[in-house]
Amino acid sequence: MQVSATAGGVLETDVLVVGVFQGELGPSARALDEQLGGVLSELLASEEIRGSLGEVTKLLRHPQAPAPLVVAVGFGERARLQGAGARRAAAAASMAIAPRPRKSVAFRLDLEPSLSAAALIGAMTGCAGCDLHRAEKKLHPFEQLHWDGLDAESLQQASVIGEGVNLTRQLVNQPANVIDPEQFAEVARGIAAAGGLECEIWDRGRLEQERCGSLLAVARGSAKEPRLVILRHAGAAADAPWLGLVGKGVTFDSGGLSLKPSDSMKTMKCDMAGAATVLGAMQAISALKLPCNVLAVCGLVENMVGPDSYRLGDVLTARNGRTIEVLNTDAEGRLVLADALDVAVERGASRLVDLATLTGACVVALGHEAAGLMTNDEAWCAEVKAAASTSGERMWELPMYDDYGEQIRSEVADIKNVGAGRWAGAITAAKFLQEFVDDVPWTHIDIAGPAFLEGKPGQINGGTGAGVATLVELARRAVR
Ligand SMILES: [Zn+2]
Numbered sequence: 001m002q003v004s005a006t007a008g009g010v011l012e013t014d015v016l017v018v019g020v021f022q023g024e025l026g027p028s029a030r031a032l033d034e035q036l037g038g039v040l041s042e043l044l045a046s047e048e049i050r051g052s053l054g055e056v057t058k059l060l061r062h063p064q065a066p067a068p069l070v071v072a073v074g075f076g077e078r079a080r081l082q083g084a085g086a087r088r089a090a091a092a093a094s095m096a097i098a099p100r101p102r103k104s105v106a107f108r109l110d111l112e113p114s115l116s117a118a119a120l121i122g123a124m125t126g127c128a129g130c131d132l133h134r135a136e137k138k139l140h141p142f143e144q145l146h147w148d149g150l151d152a153e154s155l156q157q158a159s160v161i162g163e164g165v166n167l168t169r170q171l172v173n174q175p176a177n178v179i180d181p182e183q184f185a186e187v188a189r190g191i192a193a194a195g196g197l198e199c200e201i202w203d204r205g206r207l208e209q210e211r212c213g214s215l216l217a218v219a220r221g222s223a224k225e226p227r228l229v230i231l232r233h234a235g236a237a238a239d240a241p242w243l244g245l246v247g248k249g250v251t252f253d254s255g256g257l258s259l260k261p262s263d264s265m266k267t268m269k270c271d272m273a274g275a276a277t278v279l280g281a282m283q284a285i286s287a288l289k290l291p292c293n294v295l296a297v298c299g300l301v302e303n304m305v306g307p308d309s310y311r312l313g314d315v316l317t318a319r320n321g322r323t324i325e326v327l328n329t330d331a332e333g334r335l336v337l338a339d340a341l342d343v344a345v346e347r348g349a350s351r352l353v354d355l356a357t358l359t360g361a362c363v364v365a366l367g368h369e370a371a372g373l374m375t376n377d378e379a380w381c382a383e384v385k386a387a388a389s390t391s392g393e394r395m396w397e398l399p400m401y402d403d404y405g406e407q408i409r410s411e412v413a414d415i416k417n418v419g420a421g422r423w424a425g426a427i428t429a430a431k432f433l434q435e436f437v438d439d440v441p442w443t444h445i446d447i448a449g450p451a452f453l454e455g456k457p458g459q460i461n462g463g464t465g466a467g468v469a470t471l472v473e474l475a476r477r478a479v480r
Pocket residue numbers: 253255329330331332333
């Protein structure tokens with residue numbers, strides 16, 4: 001998909017998309033309305049168009065129209081519009097256009113720059129489907145996407161993030177028989193080569209040498225080889241701070257011996273979304289040549305049942321020396337992250353963010369509408385929140401009171417991999433991770449809700465790429 005600015009001039013395009021707000025037309029829509037003899041304002045007055053968020057109205061072959069197809073997309077109440085809504089409405093417009101191949105689509109939305117950037121990401125993702133293995137695609141990415149309302153730098157930045165989001169979505173949408181730890185690592189190697197990132201890939205032998213006993217235990221039930229991927233974007237002086245991004249990459253999660261019921265297992269190809277998000281962000285950060293240092297660590301395993309599966313009651317020794325009693329093999333993500341976080345700390349990350357589809361409990365708390373944030377450093381978490389808000393992504397903080405940490409104390413080891421019961425499961429998981437970050441400022445992002453959607457009409461379903469834009473924004477802020 002080629003993305004370029006329209007600079008407001010006369011344009012030959014197959015499709016023109018204009019934004020409407022609840023009960024009002026923006027400047028571009030008003031100009032178009034005049035050209036069309038008032039048809040848009042008439043539709044608005046008769047409430048055929050309401051301008052509600054994500055509402056899509058198509059006007060076909062109007063004799064005065066500048067394009068064969070004109071689309072009006074609603075952004076809701078102008079004063080209430082935020083990045084997440086802008087992204088979602090633009091994606092809905094793209095989804096309505098993309099069932100047929102389109103050479104050229106132009107968007108004129110009349111949004112202020114930060115909303116316009118979020119909308120561009122939505123427009124780019126809305127036309128890329130998740131039917132990777134269907135001969136007949138349901139959606140067709142536009143050949144040319146013309147965008148109005150962003151300066152050249154912001155346009156480039158948002159379009160590079162849009163590509164990163166689509167990379168993440170594609171990785172998440174690939175089934176586990178296509179993307180296993182080894183293949184994920186090869187994708188990472190390719191992205192590193194294309195973007196000039198330093199890349200290190202640890203195989204089983206190296207993971208053993210490095211004492212990654214926690215991560216390796218999870219991998220034991222699978223015939224697939226585990227991997228750990230380390231990427232480095234050295235955009236600033238080596239002694240400048242390093243932003244550490246750590247991702248959970250469980251390419252399929254059967255639950256292990258604590259086997260999931262069939263229904264809960266159906267979508268478990270998405271359990272590597274944290275690692276895929278980190279990779280999508282690293283692709284964007286390298287393409288934008290951001291003048292900052294970023295270290296990425298992805299822990300990659302498959303959690304299966306096999307003759308050598310790790311067991312309940314096993315005691316593992318993690319890379320940092322902590323011993324862990326395993327009381328549920330389906331709480332494997334934290335075991336993978338434990339060693340990945342320790343590697344990031346050892347490699348000099350001065351601030352850490354990890355992303356993981358970690359707990360169902362976080363989805364119970366926040367639904368699919370927001371990711372959960374948990375931290376050991378309020379100031380750092382505030383920066384993550386600010387970056388998310390700028391990026392049009394929803395993240396909500398959960399508390400980390402010391403008392404929650406008591407739930408993961410074990411009688412036989414330093415800690416255990418589940419809390420005392422099912423209450424506060426998202427937080428007890430974070431308390432577990434905190435044992436592996438030393439005293440580095442760290443924020444954990446539980447993306448179990450927003451990373452993968454099902455049965456949401458008018459929204460991008462399957463992998464969503466949630467978190468990519470926030471990570472790139474964090475790297476951008478690290479420049480200052
Ligand atoms: Zn699990």
